[in-house]
Amino acid sequence: MDSSKILVNTDVSILMILLLFSLYAHFAISVNQSQAIVKETLNSSSSSIGKVNSSSSNNSNPTQIFHWSYEMLINDSHLLTQSYQKEIGKWQSKQYDNKTMISLTDNYLPKLQKLVNRAEALQPITEKYLQAKDLYIKSLQYEIESYKHFRTFLITGNNTEDDISTQLLSNVLKYEIKSFAAFNNKTVTNTDNNYGDKSFLQT
Numbered sequence: 001m002d003s004s005k006i007l008v009n010t011d012v013s014i015l016m017i018l019l020l021f022s023l024y025a026h027f028a029i030s031v032n033q034s035q036a037i038v039k040e041t042l043n044s045s046s047s048s049i050g051k052v053n054s055s056s057s058n059n060s061n062p063t064q065i066f067h068w069s070y071e072m073l074i075n076d077s078h079l080l081t082q083s084y085q086k087e088i089g090k091w092q093s094k095q096y097d098n099k100t101m102i103s104l105t106d107n108y109l110p111k112l113q114k115l116v117n118r119a120e121a122l123q124p125i126t127e128k129y130l131q132a133k134d135l136y137i138k139s140l141q142y143e144i145e146s147y148k149h150f151r152t153f154l155i156t157g158n159n160t161e162d163d164i165s166t167q168l169l170s171n172v173l174k175y176e177i178k179s180f181a182a183f184n185n186k187t188v189t190n191t192d193n194n195y196g197d198k199s200f201l202q203t
Contacts, residue, residue, distance in 0.1 A: 062125045069122055070132065070183065077115050077140065084108050084147070098154045105151045109144060116140045128182050135179035142171040 084104075091101040119137045124130040146168035153161035 062123070066122065066124055066129055069118075070129075070136075073115065073118055073122070073136070076118075080108070080111055080115070081143070102151055102154050105147055105154070109147060112140060112144045112147070116144070128185050131182035132179045135175050135182060139172050139175035139179060142168050142175060146172065 087096070087101070087104050087108075090096050091098075096104070116137060119133060119140060122133045124133050146165045149161045149165035149168065152158065153165060
């Protein structure tokens with residue numbers, strides 16, 4: 001096996017993960033800006049959340065509940081992705097060996113599955129919100145599959161597994177963008193394939 005090829009492919013995967021995370025951060029900010037009540041909730045303590053709800057005209061408003069739940073899910077997902085990316089950075093810098101990285105991946109996979117379960121429990125009240133929910137579930141599922149293939153790459157050194165993992169990460173980003181677009185009642189088509197243009201995320 002050509003070790004130089006493995007190293008190059010691994011570097012590409014790491015760069016892809018770094019790029020995805022930087023984009024995730026931007027998209028999360030865009031969603032926060034478009035939903036003022038969600039942004040206030042995320043920046044509040046538990047007691048402040050209670051004040052926000054009590055001051056609204058209808059503290060059981062299903063729209064607000066969905067907004068809050070959806071945004072919290074995204075926030076937690078991005079924090080988990082950031083944490084895993086940091087672990088990969090340590091693996092890349094040789095602080096972790098493959099065995100350690102495999103063990104860490106095994107710890108992260110159930111956490112991602114819990115996020116999928118939370119997403120499935122969301123209760124959208126419009127067709128667009130239902131689309132946002134379903135698309136975000138797909139994004140999380142692709143992330144799980146990407147990590148599984150990366151895990152296999154760590155075990156076997158098979159470059160094909162590394163390539164598949166990287167491709168799946170691009171799907172993570174694609175479906176997350178489409179979810180945000182649906183949440184904001186915008187439309188993104190597969191044929192556009194212009195995910196660098198984030199204007200559709202703005203209200």
